[in-house]
Amino acid sequence: MTRYLTTSAAVASLAVLFACSQQTSNAQEEAATPPPEPTEAQDQIPDDAGMDGPKSIPSMMRATGDLMGVDGNTIGSVNLIEGPNGIAMNVSIEEGSLEPGWHAIHLHQTGDCSDTGEYKASGGHIGKIEGGHGLLNPDGPEKGDLPNLYVAADGSVEYETFTNLVAMSDILDDDGSAAIIHEGRDDHMSQPIGGAGARVACAVIE
Incomplete structure (x- = not known):
C-alpha cells in the first residue's frame, strides 16, 4: 500500500x-x-607563574664608598650589591688618579681612612688567615681577597668584579670595612698581601 x-x-x-x-x-x-585576544589582565601574568604564583626577586643589600687618593681628595667611588650568590663590586676612578697598570684591591676589616696617605687604620683583610692570603693559595683565600684591577693609560679605572667569599654582613658589621687599592699588583700567593706594596687609595664602605 x-x-x-x-x-x-x-x-x-x-x-x-x-x-x-x-x-x-x-x-x-x-x-x-579565531579565539578572542587576551585581555590586559591576562597579558600581565608572568610566564613563570605556577600554582604558587609568580616568582619573587630577593631583596638585595647595597653599599657604597668614596675613594680617596694619597692626598685625601676624592678620586672615585666603590659600589657593591649583594645577590643570592655573592657580591658584585664596581670601582670607578677619575682620569689622572692612579699610576697606569695593575693594582691590587682588597676589602679591609675596619671602615677607617682617617690616616690620609697611609690608610693603615683600615686594618688587615676581612677574614684574615695567617699564611692564607691569596686567591691561588691552597691555605686560603681570605674573605677580603679580590682580583687585581687595571688602571688605564690616562689614570682612570672602570672595574667590575664578583666575589662569593664575603657577605655584606661581614662588610657592614659594627666597625665597618674599607676598600684599599695598593701601588702594585697582587700575586695571590705571597704573604701577607701578595707583594702589592703601599696603600694608595681608601674608601670607607657604608
Missing part, C-alpha cells in the same frame, strides 16, 4: 531538516572564528 504524508507531517519533516542544517552551519562558523 502506498502511503502519503499528510501536509502537517511534511511540514514537520521539513522543519527538522532545516534545524539540523542550521546547527551544522552555526558549528562551521564557530570553528572558523
Whole structure:
C-alpha cells in the first residue's frame, strides 16, 4: 500500500531538516572564528607563574664608598650589591688618579681612612688567615681577597668584579670595612698581601 504524508507531517519533516542544517552551519562558523585576544589582565601574568604564583626577586643589600687618593681628595667611588650568590663590586676612578697598570684591591676589616696617605687604620683583610692570603693559595683565600684591577693609560679605572667569599654582613658589621687599592699588583700567593706594596687609595664602605 502506498502511503502519503499528510501536509502537517511534511511540514514537520521539513522543519527538522532545516534545524539540523542550521546547527551544522552555526558549528562551521564557530570553528572558523579565531579565539578572542587576551585581555590586559591576562597579558600581565608572568610566564613563570605556577600554582604558587609568580616568582619573587630577593631583596638585595647595597653599599657604597668614596675613594680617596694619597692626598685625601676624592678620586672615585666603590659600589657593591649583594645577590643570592655573592657580591658584585664596581670601582670607578677619575682620569689622572692612579699610576697606569695593575693594582691590587682588597676589602679591609675596619671602615677607617682617617690616616690620609697611609690608610693603615683600615686594618688587615676581612677574614684574615695567617699564611692564607691569596686567591691561588691552597691555605686560603681570605674573605677580603679580590682580583687585581687595571688602571688605564690616562689614570682612570672602570672595574667590575664578583666575589662569593664575603657577605655584606661581614662588610657592614659594627666597625665597618674599607676598600684599599695598593701601588702594585697582587700575586695571590705571597704573604701577607701578595707583594702589592703601599696603600694608595681608601674608601670607607657604608
